[in-house]
Amino acid sequence: MRAAKLQPSTVIPYVILLALIVSTALLQPNTVSLDWLGIKTNAILPLALATAGQTLVLLTGGIDLSIGGVISLTNSLEATRMSSSVEGMVAFTLGMLALGALLGALNGILIVRVRLQPFIATLITWSIYGGLALWILPTDRGNVPQAFINVLLAHPGGIPVSLVLLVALGLFWLYLKRSPLGKAILSLGSNAKSAWLSGINVDRVRLAVYSLSGCFAAAAGIYRTAQVASGSPTAGNNFILLSVSAAVIGGTSLAGGKGSLIGSIIGVCVLKMIGDLLVFSGVSSYWAALFQGLLLIVIIAAVSVGEIVRRRREGLL
């Protein structure tokens, strides 16, 4: 493939992130270090995983609201039902990933077979999965084996596990982008009809994407369990909005067909750094949701206005 001209939407997230890191380093000298990086990657990994799945869905032109329910459910199960033996923990965690993929596949079936719109299909399953989480764990609590926490929050040789996983996520995208599935996802998002005409099994791609999203959401729920050392039946709800915001900041188009998982990871970093700056400037955490919502609306509005301006200009030329 030819090297495409750099689009502003792919460069902007990196510029914003750089500006945020520089301003953090200036405002709080001596904070930007390897330890700091470890703390940050631990903090952002759940959202990065959830956003990875959301990005794949957005690339096909869909949306996955059910990740809220999947994260709550896997978090609640991990925090209450996992045995403390090593084999037990490994088996249970793998089981949770499989459960996530299954719940995601159910979304895919509702969309592909029952022909529901993505937002209504995943609204239905968000309600159901979230309800199951509340059934399992009515209030925030949990008993997480210490060994489980130690492994996932470890940093052998100074390199945090979360950073390794984050890099793996980036490599996964570089592989996926070149694979037949990745190409099918991108072409499905740009134009579903021409993708279908060019012989892509559209239904199977959709099914795969929603299954992957469920699996990534489960991974986010699992990592959150280690990070917070507790379970919450409503933990996932916040991830829905943040994952869409992070993906859009990272240059993913809500209409599908354009975006990248690495951009999304950068988007997650940007969200985290903005949050940190708010905390640093003494804004009460009560207001956090207000800024998160505002940020989403402002970014999408900016993208929309940019699109409208671009279309006008092209129309004039």
Next chain:
Amino acid sequence: MNGILRAFARSNKSILLSYACALLIFVVITLITPGFASGRHIRILLIDASILGLIAMGQTLVIITGGIDVSIPWTVNSAATFLTLLTAGHDHGLGTVIPLLLAGTTFIGLLNGLGIAYLDIPPIIMTLGMNSVLLGGLLGVTGGRPGGQAPPAIQWMANGNVGFIPVIVIFWAIITFLATIVLRKTAFGRQLYFIGSNENVARFSGVDVRSRKLIVYCLSGFTAGVGGILLAGRIGLSYLGMGDPYLFQSVIVVVLGGASILGGSGQYVGTVAGSFILTIVKGLLPVFNIPTSAQQVIYGVVLFIAVVLTSLL
């Protein structure tokens, strides 16, 4: 007369089916559980259905145009919280507070409408963001503390009687009548269906799609405000999170009433039937010892069944 009735039955199959469903569920439950059909319990069910139906009024119009409003929960919560904060539980000042609250929630709808109609932001994203803004705003303003008491006059409006009929039911009946007239008899109403069935065709036929959508989201903010005030009156106080159940419920009752989630069809009288069905089903849960946590699962299943059924009919 007979012919008119038959024509009505033919064009409103799904709505009649909704009412038949509500009646059937009610009769079956009454037979199983003594006391369900007692005068006192029916009155409670009617009041709860009224609040749900009023909140879902704007959602009905939004869904007819092919959109969705998921900012309703915290719009409801905002109206309820500011009612109790601004009045401090007293009746004096209500004459200014209520218009202020309704103007505020209509303004929330206006912002939603501007983003959706003029900036082409997908409705689910715009209203999801707005819901978060309101949640954060209310948490910030209240510092996480619950609000106070609702004024006695509002409590009377939600719980009181005129003769033997609850005030709120009379109010709901009037609103239902008005909404039905607007949807069926006015150009504005017909344009909403037109937009919902095919927005591009509507635009090219000269319908001002943007202003219509703007009005619809304003109305959704307005009715959520009305519902929030009455909900505070019904419970007697306000607390954070009191609007959350209405995220799913407001969508469910519209779809149960026979509206297509894709837009272009639906009637407010259908939503009224949907409100009855959901309220009866909710009243059933304690009877069968179903924990409240399972409610959300049931909502999801009911929504699924309703969406599939309306797409088949």
